[in-house]
Amino acid sequence: MATALYVFLDNDFIEDQDYINRFFIERPFVADVISSIPYIWLAALGLFTLVAFFGFRHTKKGYRYSATKVIAASIFASLFLSVGLNTVDVGGYIHRYLIENVHVYNNLIIANEQRWTNSQHGLLGGKVIQTDTINHSLVLRDFRKGLWRVDIKNAEVRQKTQLVPGRYLKITGIKTGRRTFEAHSIQAWEKKYHKRKPLPPTVTPVKTL
Template sequence: MKNISEQVLKRIKKDNIRPKPRWYFLTKNYFIWSMFGISVILGSFAFSMILFIIKQLDWDIYHYLGDSFLKTVFISLPYLWLIFLILFIGVAYYNFIHTKRGYRFKFISILLISLVISVTLGSVLYSNGFSENLGNIFFEKIPYYNRLVYTCEKQWMQPERDLLAGTIMEIELPENNFILKDLNNNKWKIRANKAIWKGKLTPTPGLKIKLIGKLMDDNTFEATEIRPWQGQGQFIKGKNW
């Protein structure tokens, strides 16, 4: 047998081989942990957007759309953000198992750790209004974003399916009929004398609302129920939601 150890030591000396410096490994380790952290944070952004989109939709109006509840859920799920969430959780998992002790954890444990952090942080971001701001930025700055997500706007701008949304322009007293500018800037005559105003709304110009009713002709809509733009009009803690 060759004397391998002595040969190796000679080669180390001859080729002037040196141990890689400690900072190299520390940097590598910090990089992996940072990538894990960034992935989890991006995952939490995705989760907050999922929450925002789900919460802004009205889930009680599926019968107006003539669809089953399951079909409505299938159409409305924020697939784009779900894909991002899965992607970031995957990247977080990949980085975690490459940390020094990552291999000691089971696949399912790492997945749950990443998911729980993303869900918790995402919920905090949602409750702070972060996801609403982020959603607005995406709508304004990212081309075709509005085509990729099923939003409250898409849900309510379906006059042919008896749903409409927009801002009150003028009010005709005493019946409270009004002129509405919809979300596509088209003007509508709204018959609202038989409508139920949910959430203790006071009809005033500039008020953004959602309407359930019946399409009469190209620019006339008879409202049966009017809701504030945000929420379904339930009265909670002194606020109209």
């Protein structure tokens, strides 16, 4: 359930007004919200709730409580635990591991990572592997484990976005080759951002490829 909360709350329509405006043009907003619901995790919640219900009913005092109360208590406990786990990003770690390493998971869920693995439409997301201060570029690994050389010399970087290895980024721009991309704007993957005045790109020197 912690992962289900993370997957839904990680979507750009939760906070990013630019994303909302763009998607009103590209597709119905309600349809995008509905497609973003993590049904596989909700199904898992339902399964675990049933297991908890039948397990509790077979205890010595389980028969004293109605089915409604037992199921409601189970769901409430799951939600409470999930919120607690999400405060330390457990759901995010689980989700990102699955989406990067378990191929079938990508077919069972529509997540923000998939939206940002769309270089043909100018959207590229992933993890920074290396930065190159000489050529003003970085190497980014997308969520399908493809490596991209991203030109960032003319990119607008949102405030508090760190272009350092290990960070996850959302990049808009133009695909210029099979594995090359010209960045127009760069922002951190994490939420809690709003539209701010862009800053010049900053890079951390490491060995070039």
